[in-house]
Amino acid sequence: MSYIEVEYPVEKTAFYEMLARQLELYMGGERNQTARLANASAVLAQAFGDTNWVGFYLVDGDTLAVGPFQGKPAVSRIGYGKGVCGTAWARRESQVVEEVSCFPGHIACDCASRSEIVVPLWRDGEIWGVLDMDSALPGRFTQDDRAGLERVVRLL
Ligand code: SME
Numbered sequence: 001m002s003y004i005e006v007e008y009p010v011e012k013t014a015f016y017e018m019l020a021r022q023l024e025l026y027m028g029g030e031r032n033q034t035a036r037l038a039n040a041s042a043v044l045a046q047a048f049g050d051t052n053w054v055g056f057y058l059v060d061g062d063t064l065a066v067g068p069f070q071g072k073p074a075v076s077r078i079g080y081g082k083g084v085c086g087t088a089w090a091r092r093e094s095q096v097v098e099e100v101s102c103f104p105g106h107i108a109c110d111c112a113s114r115s116e117i118v119v120p121l122w123r124d125g126e127i128w129g130v131l132d133m134d135s136a137l138p139g140r141f142t143q144d145d146r147a148g149l150e151r152v153v154r155l156l
Helices: 012-027 033-047 083-091 143-155
Strands: 053-060 063-071 077-079 095-097 115-123 126-135
Touching (some): 012 033, 012 143, 063 126, 077 083
Antiparallel strands (some): 053 126, 095 115
């Protein structure tokens, strides 16, 4: 399947509807988790043009291990409760960080990052990983993005 460039609407509801359609298009029918998440990270990075890191950390025992992503090489393991990702896992809720330098324990992977959103991935009441997105723009992610991303990650 060749990738067809789409223009995402600015309005958030329409944006997240199109994002859901694109995720379904590029993951639809694929059962392999690595294949699904690899394409999901690419779709998300295309949709959010103003991000510098988009990808997944997946629960592996008592740590998160880096999964498919787009961006610079990143720390491969994050402990429970550590950094923004480990905090989302431990608190069992999304984290929206307007300014990463103000988040105690933030783990810097790309020093260009200024803001970040981390959204847990749920299956049968358990977190199996998190979606992590970084932007070089401060305050890039809003509560609307949190709500939109919490909906679309159910497709993963
Ligand atoms: N900033 C994250 C670490 C992962 S990188 O952003 C890719 C954190 O504090 O958990």
